[in-house]
Amino acid sequence: EAQVTQNPRYLITVTGKKLTVTCSQNMNHEYMSWYRQDPGLGLRQIYYSMNVEVTDKGDVPEGYKVSRKEKRNFPLILESPSPNQTSLYFCASSRDRAPKNTGELFFGEGSRLTVL
Amino acid sequence: AQSVTQLDSQVPVFEEAPVELRCNYSSSVSVYLFWYVQYPNQGLQLLLKYLSGSTLVKGINGFEAEFNKSQTSFHLRKPSVHISDTAEYFCAVRVQTGANNLFFGTGTRLTVIP
Helix, strand or coil: CCCEEEECCEEEECCCCCEEEEEEECCCCCEEEEEEEECCCEEEEEEEEEECCEEEECCCCCCCEECCCCCCECCEEECCCCHHHCEEEEEEEECCCCCCCCCCCEECCCEEEEEC | CCEEECCCCEEEEECCCCEEECCEEECCCCEEEEEEEECCCCCEEEEEEECCCCCEEECHHHCEEEEECCCCEEEEEECCCCHHHCEEEEEEEEECCCCCCCEECCCEEEEEEC
């Protein structure tokens, strides 16, 4: 089954304790992205990756890091989490730059993070 | 830069009534347009998209949307809603070239009342 898998789905942590949210897709997609969803703000892009070893900032990258060492994985790293990073996080993937790229994003089920 | 405006944050509607969820966008370049739906405790899934051609596009679950270039709008409609349509709906745009970066609106929560 084609899917994007995120872990953990739920996490409560404390300020300053490094954490990683993993994301894996099994569709051989070149493009992957992280979004955060906050009430009244919709989804905002954190980072994206066009392919292995290629990453770039989205609209709200501060406080986050990513890496893309393998095509299927795109972990989101919070080196020193703060309460304002409490949010619902989504990983997404798609084909990109294909001749008939439809632009459809496939989303994971989300990771709800609470930073105390 | 692109932006998306969903004017209605919440839309309550009775079952079997018609509904329209509004979406306006701004962009200095040509864009593709999308509607995504998010059911409770789930990720987003594509409802429909406009890439080119006919301005009226049909999606899953009986939804349709019309692209209006002069009004820069992409409103979502359904002639008769069901309880199962209760969800949050997001309008999104991306430029036609470059990375597949979608810019989302703030969402409209549709609540279908029995």
